[in-house]
Amino acid sequence: MFNLTPLYRSASVMVLAGATLLAGCSDSSNDATVFGASVPVGSGTARTYVVSSAGEPIEIGVRLSDLAITELPAVGTVFLVPLPVEAVVAPYKHMTLNWNPGGHPPAAFSVPHFDAHFYIISDAERNAISPADAQFATKAANTPAAEFIPVGYGRDPGAIPGMGTHWTDPTAPEFTGQPFTKTFVYGSWDGAFTFYEPMFTKAFLESKPAAVITALKIPSKYATPGLYPTSYKVGYDTDSKEWVIALSGLVRR
Numbered sequence: 001m002f003n004l005t006p007l008y009r010s011a012s013v014m015v016l017a018g019a020t021l022l023a024g025c026s027d028s029s030n031d032a033t034v035f036g037a038s039v040p041v042g043s044g045t046a047r048t049y050v051v052s053s054a055g056e057p058i059e060i061g062v063r064l065s066d067l068a069i070t071e072l073p074a075v076g077t078v079f080l081v082p083l084p085v086e087a088v089v090a091p092y093k094h095m096t097l098n099w100n101p102g103g104h105p106p107a108a109f110s111v112p113h114f115d116a117h118f119y120i121i122s123d124a125e126r127n128a129i130s131p132a133d134a135q136f137a138t139k140a141a142n143t144p145a146a147e148f149i150p151v152g153y154g155r156d157p158g159a160i161p162g163m164g165t166h167w168t169d170p171t172a173p174e175f176t177g178q179p180f181t182k183t184f185v186y187g188s189w190d191g192a193f194t195f196y197e198p199m200f201t202k203a204f205l206e207s208k209p210a211a212v213i214t215a216l217k218i219p220s221k222y223a224t225p226g227l228y229p230t231s232y233k234v235g236y237d238t239d240s241k242e243w244v245i246a247l248s249g250l251v252r253r
Helices: 005-011 123-127 136-141 202-206
Strands: 022-024 031-035 039-041 044-053 056-065 077-080 094-100 113-119 165-168 182-189 192-201 212-215 231-237 242-248
Touching (some): 039 077, 056 094, 113 202, 113 242, 192 202, 202 231
Antiparallel strands (some): 022 031, 031 044, 039 044, 044 056, 056 242, 094 113, 113 192, 165 182, 182 192, 212 231
């Protein structure tokens, strides 16, 4: 459906951070939340987190501080936001927050927005997704087996260096005449799904909406054992004054 190669090859910048931890509690006294290190984003910060209930992770996400969407870079930027090392959630291995100031193709996504990628491959494996690989086109065309494809999702043509192949829902609001506010994308590489991606516009964050849990279209099977989302959410937490973006309703598969 779209090819982002020129945008990401020419405009991306990687921002790295360490892995110190913070700890805290969620709104429920029965839940526990562990945070990863804060990373500078805009004039604020981003930090990942994991919520567990009775010792089982039920949500993994990223929180952006109030000022994180101000004074953002004028070029496309990739922020590497470390996951909490004290709350490892299989199969997730790393997370990136991508800022797209001019949007990207197709036209539905041509507004300033963020892509939150939760990868189940390592950072090194992600970086190896490159046209310098003689098998790049072959790996890009290697589609996962039908049982692993989320119901109703279709594969976009081509592949993006440092990401892979994107899968979108053609019935999503942004493809049926409604404005793009938030959506959910899956990603694959060389025959396997590799990332889970909430996308959301800067304007949507600026409206400070309450977090809404949106059910996901999911596959019938998963190739790698672990905890997988049945929903996602994007919204503003008035108590902490942070935007919350999460893979929620984690279920062990």
